[in-house]
Amino acid sequence: MRVKAILTALGLLCAATCAFAAEPVRLGAVLSVTGPASFLGEPEKNTILMEVDKINAAGGVLGRPVEVVILDDETDVNKAVLAVDRLIKKENVAAILGPTTSGNSLAVMGKAAAAKIPLISCSAAEKITKPVNPYIFKVAPSDRLAVARILTHAKAKGYKKLAILTVSDGFGQAGREVLKELVPAEGFELVADEVFGPKDTDMTAQLTKIQGASPDAVICWGTNPGPA
The missing domain is CATH 3.40.50.2300 (Response regulator)
Incomplete structure (x- = not known):
């Protein structure tokens, strides 16, 4: 419609x-x-x-x-x-x-x-x-609306420390800016901020750094094939 x-x-x-x-x-x-x-x-x-x-x-x-x-x-x-x-x-x-x-x-x-x-x-x-x-x-809902919904869910789960993993293209850069703004604004601690390329198939380095930061949850912001 x-x-x-x-x-x-x-x-x-x-x-x-x-x-x-x-x-x-x-x-x-x-x-x-x-x-x-x-x-x-x-x-x-x-x-x-x-x-x-x-x-x-x-x-x-x-x-x-x-x-x-x-x-x-x-x-x-x-x-x-x-x-x-x-x-x-x-x-x-x-x-x-x-x-x-x-x-x-x-x-x-x-x-x-x-x-x-x-x-x-x-x-x-x-x-x-x-x-x-x-x-x-x-026509698509803005990043800000999606991030707000994600953080509402994170609060409901009792998460305190968050890590973000975003793709380096235009979609990921725009989302990363909103995430970096709203995560601390909503009372969370941003413990890791990692980026991957649109064609990356191995994120061992980024995930190792995130693991070392001990987040309660990871927000992965990107489109295929990276998040898979």
């Missing part, structure tokens, strides 16, 4: 601003259909295509069909930048859905804003919409 509402709203916006009623409403999407974040990007792609079909079957938006150009950034920040450039300069889209990940969203949102093309990120980093930009939006 959320994707359908977004597509419909974008369609209404574009339909109201385009010159010829017979023209399709042309949208773009940059998603991580492949790569480490494909477990998110592939369902996002399928959902967008499904909702576009539903909208068009119901008559489109103000009588105009919706078209969507979906590009795969392969969970690669450089390819996300190239994809957004293509959507803006070659595909002439009226708005962009995605990217899937926070790091890719943070890397491309300036381009969309400069071109005055609305971009609706699928990711969570609060830096995407803070400070507010009239062309940049996101």
Whole structure:
């Protein structure tokens, strides 16, 4: 329902601003259909295509069909930048859905804003919409909300000492900032702060340091494959 509402709203916006009623409403999407974040990007792609079909079957938006150009950034920040450039300069889209990940969203949102093309990120980093930009939006709950819920659970369990283990990409950096702010603010002792790379498969060094700090719990903030 959320994707359908977004597509419909974008369609209404574009339909109201385009010159010829017979023209399709042309949208773009940059998603991580492949790569480490494909477990998110592939369902996002399928959902967008499904909702576009539903909208068009119901008559489109103000009588105009919706078209969507979906590009795969392969969970690669450089390819996300190239994809957004293509959507803006070659595909002439009226708005962009995605990217899937926070790091890719943070890397491309300036381009969309400069071109005055609305971009609706699928990711969570609060830096995407803070400070507010009239062309940049996101649909995922902010890091701050997730961290607050985690810490509420930690309090209920009686934990006092926490360690954090975060991925070094945009998503992890944004989450780490919020964790470092809220963990002590909520009365916990932050006893270890370790970072891992997005493609790391061995975290023995980080976990050894964390073990030496004797935390009551470890908060691991990242996406596949690292946390696995």
